[in-house]
Amino acid sequence: MKGDARSIVRVTSIIAGIFAAFVAIVIPLGHFTISYQFLMGSLDAQADLSSRNINSIVHDSPNMWQFEQIRLIEMLERRPLGNIPEQRRIIDTSGTIVAESADRLTPPVVAKSHNIYDAGRVVARVEICRSLYPILSQTVMLAFASIALSIIVFIALRTIPLRAVRKAYASMEESEARYRSLYESMNEGVALHRIATGPGGEATFTVIDMNAAAELILNIDRNSTVGSDGAKVFGAAIKDHLPDILSAAKSSGTISFEYPMESISRVLSIAIFFPSPGAFATLIEDVTDKKRSEEQIKRLAYYDILTGLPNRQLLQDRLDQALARATREGGKVALMFIDLDRFKFINDTLGHAYGDLLLVQVSLRLRDCLRSSDTIARLGGDEFVILLSYMGEELNAAHVAQHLLEQAALPFDLGTRQVSTSISIGIAIFPTDGLDGQALLSSADMAMYAAKERGRNMYNFFSQEMNVKAHERMELETSLRAALERDEFFVEFQPIVTARTCKVVAAEALVRWNHPEQGRIMPDSFIPLAEETNLIVTLGDWVLRTVCRKMKQWADSGVPPLRVSVNVSGMQFRQANFVDDVAKIIGETGVDPRLLELELTETSLMEHADATVKSLFRLKELEVGIALDDFGSGYSSLTYLKNFPIDRVKIDRSFIKDVCETPDDKAIVEAIIALAMSLNLYIIAEGVETPEQVAFLQARNCDEIQGFHFYRPLSEEKLLELLKSL
Numbered sequence: 260m261k262g263d264a265r266s267i268v269r270v271t272s273i274i275a276g277i278f279a280a281f282v283a284i285v286i287p288l289g290h291f292t293i294s295y296q297f298l299m300g301s302l303d304a305q306a307d308l309s310s311r312n313i314n315s316i317v318h319d320s321p322n323m324w325q326f327e328q329i330r331l332i333e334m335l336e337r338r339p340l341g342n343i344p345e346q347r348r349i350i351d352t353s354g355t356i357v358a359e360s361a362d363r364l365t366p367p368v369v370a371k372s373h374n375i376y377d378a379g380r381v382v383a384r385v386e387i388c389r390s391l392y393p394i395l396s397q398t399v400m401l402a403f404a405s406i407a408l409s410i411i412v413f414i415a416l417r418t419i420p421l422r423a424v425r426k427a428y429a430s431m432e433e434s435e436a437r438y439r440s441l442y443e444s445m446n447e448g449v450a451l452h453r454i455a456t457g458p459g460g461e462a463t464f465t466v467i468d469m470n471a472a473a474e475l476i477l478n479i480d481r482n483s484t485v486g487s488d489g490a491k492v493f494g495a496a497i498k499d500h501l502p503d504i505l506s507a508a509k510s511s512g513t514i515s516f517e518y519p520m521e522s523i524s525r526v527l528s529i530a531i532f533f534p535s536p537g538a539f540a541t542l543i544e545d546v547t548d549k550k551r552s553e554e555q556i557k558r559l560a561y562y563d564i565l566t567g568l569p570n571r572q573l574l575q576d577r578l579d580q581a582l583a584r585a586t587r588e589g590g591k592v593a594l595m596f597i598d599l600d601r602f603k604f605i606n607d608t609l610g611h612a613y614g615d616l617l618l619v620q621v622s623l624r625l626r627d628c629l630r631s632s633d634t635i636a637r638l639g640g641d642e643f644v645i646l647l648s649y650m651g652e653e654l655n656a657a658h659v660a661q662h663l664l665e666q667a668a669l670p671f672d673l674g675t676r677q678v679s680t681s682i683s684i685g686i687a688i689f690p691t692d693g694l695d696g697q698a699l700l701s702s703a704d705m706a707m708y709a710a711k712e713r714g715r716n717m718y719n720f721f722s723q724e725m726n727v728k729a730h731e732r733m734e735l736e737t738s739l740r741a742a743l744e745r746d747e748f749f750v751e752f753q754p755i756v757t758a759r760t761c762k763v764v765a766a767e768a769l770v771r772w773n774h775p776e777q778g779r780i781m782p783d784s785f786i787p788l789a790e791e792t793n794l795i796v797t798l799g800d801w802v803l804r805t806v807c808r809k810m811k812q813w814a815d816s817g818v819p820p821l822r823v824s825v826n827v828s829g830m831q832f833r834q835a836n837f838v839d840d841v842a843k844i845i846g847e848t849g850v851d852p853r854l855l856e857l858e859l860t861e862t863s864l865m866e867h868a869d870a871t872v873k874s875l876f877r878l879k880e881l882e883v884g885i886a887l888d889d890f891g892s893g894y895s896s897l898t899y900l901k902n903f904p905i906d907r908v909k910i911d912r913s914f915i916k917d918v919c920e921t922p923d924d925k926a927i928v929e930a931i932i933a934l935a936m937s938l939n940l941y942i943i944a945e946g947v948e949t950p951e952q953v954a955f956l957q958a959r960n961c962d963e964i965q966g967f968h969f970y971r972p973l974s975e976e977k978l979l980e981l982l983k984s985l
């Protein structure tokens with residue numbers, strides 16, 4: 260740019276100089292020439308005129324005219340331009356001055372002459388002289404003025420265009436500076452390249468400029484890079500695309516691509532465009548973080564955060580692909596639904612942190628049992644799904660399942676604790692057990708439930724009967740909901756007697772369902788489902804309210820006071836407002852709370868022990884009795900037993916069943932009775948069916964007995980009749 264400016268200055272100066280010189284020379288020269296010619300013309304004309312006048316004198320006296328001095332001089336002095344100094348004279352042929360006017364002239368002098376004739380013969384000539392001095396002095400004056408004018412012309416012609424050029428350059432520089440500051444402050448890197456031809460005729464490119472962002476992104480120094488081969492700077496990033504770049508250059512199109520540049524451990528987004536012929540610009544953006552967040556989003560969308568395994572979404576994709584492939588190639592696909600046995604209990608007793616740790620370890624161990632082509636996904640909670648493609652034989656799936664069971668049963672080291680668990684596996688095979696992913700998944704789920712029902716820690720293949728059973732379950736759930744609305748439930752009461760006197764002292768309220776088609780349905784068939792579907796909360800509330808209302812009616816009608824126990828499900832007990840609901844029911848029905856006893860299972864009390872203690876104490880404040888149901892069947896904890904405000908423990912009927920035959924059961928029952936007595940708790944034995952069992956319990960000082968040996972569950976009327984007959 261500076262070189263261009265210098266040449267513009269030079270050319271402009273030369274042109275201005277030429278013009279100035281022209282003005283300085285041409286004006287005085289022109290003046291002189293014109294004045295001179297005018298002078299000479301005028302002298303010539305006057306000489307001619309004078310010669311003609313003198314001719315008449317010569318003609319009048321051809322021999323004596325030379326002596327007519329006065330007339331001649333007078334004639335010479337007759338001038339049209341009287342005030343201009345002139346010298347006029349008549350010179351005869353011998354060169355003698357015949358007559359002469361008197362003016363003296365300042366040299367230089369110019370003259371013009373004309374002949375004087377006598378009868379066609381030249382006898383003399385008239386010569387008129389004038390000084391050139393006035394013209395010369397005018398010319399000199401004019402030359403000075405012209406020089407002054409030429410200086411002005413030179414200045415004008417040089418300065419005005421140069422000022423415009425300078426202004427244009429200044430605004431160009433300003434705009435360039437603006438663009439450069441923009442260019443330098445861009446977050447995107449920009450590099451400019453010139454396309455060249457290498458020694459072998461191949462296309463190469465040279466870096467001609469780059470901005471600060473490009474330096475930073477590419478981790479290079481621009482000073483040492485500018486002018487070097489672009490392939491060395493950008494590696495294969497641009498070189499690989501050079502043919503495309505060259506063809507795009509012809510059409511002035513743009514090219515963009517992403518390139519993972521390993522040398523700087525960054526992913527670059529590169530856009531190439533063509534600002535001028537033979538050159539191209541590279542717009543470089545560091546998209547490493549963007550790529551990382553995209554990966555992260557993808558991971559969140561398709562992978563489980565805790566275990567890093569594929570989630571339901573990704574499983575669905577892989578399942579669809581596997582099924583499509585199996586359909587095309589006639590292969591099989593096995594889908595395993597896996598659930599950790601008693602995970603909830605582990606989670607609740609050890610805490611969620613350990614629960615999470617266990618899930619991670621289980622996922623790692625299960626994954627280690629699989630081939631890389633298999634997929635293991637976590638659906639959530641403790642549910643995993645394994646997808647095995649191309650199962651030649653179902654036996655293969657059984658082998659894998661067996662291996663998984665064995666591995667999952669080995670203890671897990673959770674840092675400060677060792678935990679043992681097991682898994683239950685349901686297996687569904689494509690195409691026999693389901694034609695799409697959803698169907699296969701629900702078949703595998705049913706098979707897994709069947710494995711759990713069979714006693715956990717085992718695998719189970721799906722069968723059509725399970726489908727039927729599941730269908731029945733669904734129907735049961737629907738009708739269970741309807742039953743609550745249609746008031747199809749009723750309560751029976753099983754009397755409880757004292758072991759010593761066999762006198763009825765209490766009764767247990769047991770719910771039944773009067774199904775419109777199936778008739779009486781016992782609680783074992785619907786309570787588990789009601790617990791799974793949360794319906795137990797409404798049902799339990801109904802039972803408690805019904806029992807309390809009846810007890811109040813009995814009391815009002817003079818029936819002797821009878822303690823009645825009501826079963827409370829774990830889920831019902833865990834409701835935040837359970838104690839408030841009990842208080843409300845007691846308040847609303849007006850029942851004597853001292854006659855009401857709530858039966859809670861060991862397991863439901865063990866979960867969330869802290870909250871349990873609080874609720875139990877609040878129940879005790881209501882003066883409600885608390886019994887521990889099915890005692891001995893769960894994970895009994897003596898600490899809890901000691902800390903919980905319990906009134907009674909009920910020995911599980913599974914121990915009573917063979918108490919007289921099996922020494923183990925006998926020992927357990929004796930231990931439970933001894934323990935309860937030492938803790939000052941009343942003991943009820945349930946499921947007592949034989950006189951031997953009664954005798955055994957009486958001998959061990961058991962407090963109360965409940966069982967078919969004395970009474971089966973009775974309708975309300977029968978119970979009232981019984982009470983009246985006592």
Ligand SMILES: Nc1nc2c(ncn2[C@@H]2O[C@@H]3COP(=O)(O)O[C@H]4[C@@H](O)[C@H](n5cnc6c(=O)[nH]c(N)nc65)O[C@@H]4COP(=O)(O)O[C@H]3[C@H]2O)c(=O)[nH]1
Nearest residue numbers: 769770781782783802826827828946947948965966967968
């Ligand atoms: N074989 C045999 N069985 C005996 C004998 N004596 C009593 N039983 C049965 O043992 C069960 C005692 O109730 P549970 O252990 O609380 O076990 C109850 C309880 O866990 C649950 N249940 C019943 N009603 C309710 C209720 O209103 N709410 C809740 N949450 N659960 C209930 O259903 C379970 C089963 O109730 P039921 O079928 O009425 O069965 C009753 C009763 O009929 C005996 O000598 N031999």
